[in-house]
Amino acid sequence: MQSEKILQIVLDTPLERVFDYLWTGEETPQVGQFALLTFGRREMVGLIVAMKQNSDIPRDKLKSVLTVRQQLSPVSSEWIALCSFAADYYQRPLGEVALPAIPKNCRTSKTTALDKALKKLSLSLEVKGEPSESPQLNAAQQNAVQHIVDAKGYAPSLLYGVTGSGKTEVYLQAAAQVLARDASAQILILVPEINLTPQLQGHFQARFPELTVAVLHSGMAEGERTLHWLAAHTGKARLILGTRLAILASLPALKLIIIDEEHDPSYKQQEGLRYSARDLAIWRARQLNIPVVLGSATPSLETWQHTISGRYVKLSLPDRAVAAAVLPKMRLIDIAKDRPQEGLTASLISALKQRLDKGEQSLLYLNRRGYAPVIACDACGWMSNCTRCSAFLVLHKQEHKLRCHHCSFELRIPKSCPTCGNSDIQPLGRGTQRIEENLQKFFPDAKIRRIDADSTRLKGSAQAAFETVHRGEVDILIGTQMVAKGHDFKNLTLVGVINPDNALFSQDYRAGERLFAQLMQVSGRAGRAAQKEGGSVSEVLVQTRYPQHPLYHALKTHDYPRFAKECLAERQQAGLPPFIFQALLRAEAKELQIAIAFLRQAAELNVPEGIIMHDPIPMSLMKMANSERAQLLIESHSRPALQAFLKEWLLQLRTLKPRITWSLEVDPVDI
Numbered sequence: 001m002q003s004e005k006i007l008q009i010v011l012d013t014p015l016e017r018v019f020d021y022l023w024t025g026e027e028t029p030q031v032g033q034f035a036l037l038t039f040g041r042r043e044m045v046g047l048i049v050a051m052k053q054n055s056d057i058p059r060d061k062l063k064s065v066l067t068v069r070q071q072l073s074p075v076s077s078e079w080i081a082l083c084s085f086a087a088d089y090y091q092r093p094l095g096e097v098a099l100p101a102i103p104k105n106c107r108t109s110k111t112t113a114l115d116k117a118l119k120k121l122s123l124s125l126e127v128k129g130e131p132s133e134s135p136q137l138n139a140a141q142q143n144a145v146q147h148i149v150d151a152k153g154y155a156p157s158l159l160y161g162v163t164g165s166g167k168t169e170v171y172l173q174a175a176a177q178v179l180a181r182d183a184s185a186q187i188l189i190l191v192p193e194i195n196l197t198p199q200l201q202g203h204f205q206a207r208f209p210e211l212t213v214a215v216l217h218s219g220m221a222e223g224e225r226t227l228h229w230l231a232a233h234t235g236k237a238r239l240i241l242g243t244r245l246a247i248l249a250s251l252p253a254l255k256l257i258i259i260d261e262e263h264d265p266s267y268k269q270q271e272g273l274r275y276s277a278r279d280l281a282i283w284r285a286r287q288l289n290i291p292v293v294l295g296s297a298t299p300s301l302e303t304w305q306h307t308i309s310g311r312y313v314k315l316s317l318p319d320r321a322v323a324a325a326v327l328p329k330m331r332l333i334d335i336a337k338d339r340p341q342e343g344l345t346a347s348l349i350s351a352l353k354q355r356l357d358k359g360e361q362s363l364l365y366l367n368r369r370g371y372a373p374v375i376a377c378d379a380c381g382w383m384s385n386c387t388r389c390s391a392f393l394v395l396h397k398q399e400h401k402l403r404c405h406h407c408s409f410e411l412r413i414p415k416s417c418p419t420c421g422n423s424d425i426q427p428l429g430r431g432t433q434r435i436e437e438n439l440q441k442f443f444p445d446a447k448i449r450r451i452d453a454d455s456t457r458l459k460g461s462a463q464a465a466f467e468t469v470h471r472g473e474v475d476i477l478i479g480t481q482m483v484a485k486g487h488d489f490k491n492l493t494l495v496g497v498i499n500p501d502n503a504l505f506s507q508d509y510r511a512g513e514r515l516f517a518q519l520m521q522v523s524g525r526a527g528r529a530a531q532k533e534g535g536s537v538s539e540v541l542v543q544t545r546y547p548q549h550p551l552y553h554a555l556k557t558h559d560y561p562r563f564a565k566e567c568l569a570e571r572q573q574a575g576l577p578p579f580i581f582q583a584l585l586r587a588e589a590k591e592l593q594i595a596i597a598f599l600r601q602a603a604e605l606n607v608p609e610g611i612i613m614h615d616p617i618p619m620s621l622m623k624m625a626n627s628e629r630a631q632l633l634i635e636s637h638s639r640p641a642l643q644a645f646l647k648e649w650l651l652q653l654r655t656l657k658p659r660i661t662w663s664l665e666v667d668p669v670d671i
């Protein structure tokens with residue numbers, strides 16, 4: 001029998017609305033299914049979020065949906081609720097959250113690619129060999145696993161384990177128990193960077209050879225992404241590994257969430273829907289009433305504070321897992337006394353030489369890619385500014401380019417100073433390429449490898465590069481934050497940190513927390529295996545002008561708790577997060593004054609008590625890609641009060657109809 005129904009559908013549009021469409025077909029669709037329809041003149045796929053009998057729109061004005069994607073099972077109401085929460089909390093339309101979370105192939109008018117993926121998915125996979133052996137857990141690991149698997153319902157815990165303490169093994173063995181007791185259970189494991197997925201995928205696939213492991217990250221081709229998303233959505237994949245976007249995957253039987261390196265800033269999306277995957281994971285776990293594990297050697301202060309207040313349970317792994325492995329010895333090299341030559345102090349050179357002689361690996365960490373951050377003319381003071389951004393063009397010597405790391409603008413390297421014609425223009429400062437070049441001069445026979453965003457542009461090249469390190473084909477590895485975390489290098493006994501001081505004096509109140517985490521992480525790459533007979537004691541050398549700085553002192557003693565305690569005390573005193581809640585309204589325009597004027601207008605709208613409205617200020621990177629940018633900080637001691645205010649405020653802001661670009665970020669991390 002034919003029946004009429006009104007389908008309420010959300011679409012990927014900036015309009016904060018649900019659209020009514022008519023259904024006149026036979027089998028009534030279900031909430032959570034996807035429907036093809038015409039919107040204006042375009043064909044679009046939308047998500048059915050509700051159904052009703054009547055619409056406020058007259059019958060003859062209502063359009064019918066064209067078809068419903070019967071081949072896709074509906075997404076769950078919990079998934080729609082997750083997207084609704086994210087939309088609500090981060091102040092975006094539901095359609096802009098839910099639809100981009102679905103692969104494009106599920107949202108096109110033709111279903112060829114989708115059908116192909118579904119067919120591929122249905123082919124059964126062969127079982128691949130015997131599972132890898134699980135090592136005997138140490139007492140601390142065992143306790144952590146027990147706690148995770150014994151948890152009843154929502155149970156957030158922090159797995160606070162020093163670098164190399166075997167957090168991965170805890171994840172693997174907790175996963176094994178959760179999967180064993182529930183034949184359909186799915187587990188979601190998040191990592192901060194794409195380049196950490198192959199290693200983790202390897203571990204999980206080896207331990208669970210009979211299970212399908214799905215991987216979700218932004219570096220996948222559309223066909224691949226569709227296949228893995230479908231594996232997760234249909235429940236076929238029991239293990240789902242991914243970067244932040246995987247938190248929005250459709251997972252019908254999710255029973256455990258693990259977030260590795262939970263402190264990592266890359267869990268925060270910095271454009272569009274500016275969500276925190278970690279915070280959404282907590283919400284999702286509570287909604288589904290399941291355990292969630294946050295793992296880190298350097299937890300975020302927010303998370304640490306939750307363990308102090310008792311909201312999260314702290315599970316500690318105080319020692320390295322490999323019995324004879326110890327945390328590396330830290331040495332602060334005062335560069336006022338031991339003057340660097342080409343960026344490298346004599347102490348570091350001699351430590352490197354020792355490793356080379358013993359056939360051990362070293363890692364040099366410098367969080368700045370390119371050859372030099374700027375080139376300058378000695379005669380007239382000209383510097384290579386980006387004309388479109390308030391930033392310098394970075395010298396990329398091998399490619400003969402000056403490149404802006406903010407807007408990607410490029411120039412050929414000028415032969416002489418563009419202002420005065422002086423032919424002696426020089427690079428100032430150092431990036432990874434320059435260190436690589438100099439190092440090769442110091443050690444002509446050493447196998448040196450640089451891993452950073454420039455050296456790994458091609459798909460698969462980062463993984464290939466890391467494999468050469470694991471196979472021992474590299475003596476000295478140079479890299480940015482890409483090499484600093486997660487990797488389990490077995491033969492590495494020296495880490496050199498070059499020029500980390502900048503962050504000590506940054507205006508960003510989180511800079512110290514980030515620097516400490518980065519340095520602890522990168523230090524943690526050394527000494528992960530037992531010291532060999534006649535081998536070196538593992539060490540970390542930090543080249544600094546401020547060896548007395550308290551941050552370095554805490555680092556030297558591997559004392560995260562002390563560092564966290566001091567930071568939290570400072571934050572509390574200064575009224576900073578996690579002791580206050582923030583949102584940031586950003587505006588950009590041709591001229592700064594226009595952006596500021598809009599923000600000022602916004603700040604003068606009705607502001608209730610309990611909301612602290614600051615003055616608009618230029619952003620620290622004021623100009624970017626020819627736009628001038630300003631920001632307005634809003635704070636409150638109450639999260640609900642801030643949320644309620646933002647909702648109202650946004651409605652008013654929209655009525656101002658500013659002719660500039662603006663965006664709102666809740667819980668901003670970069671201020």
Ligand SMILES: Nc1ncnc2c1ncn2[C@@H]1O[C@H](COP(=O)(O)OP(=O)(O)OP(=O)(O)O)[C@@H](O)[C@H]1O
Nearest residue numbers: 135136137138163164165166167168169321486488
């Ligand atoms: N119980 C155990 N017995 C022996 N070796 C173990 C045990 N648990 C883990 N390991 C080994 O210890 C090493 C470090 O483990 P893993 O990489 O998981 O550390 P991690 O805590 O994730 O470190 P990081 O935070 O630095 O990434 C690995 O080589 C792992 O195989």
Ligand SMILES: [Zn+2]
Nearest residue numbers: 386389404407
């Ligand atoms: Zn630029």
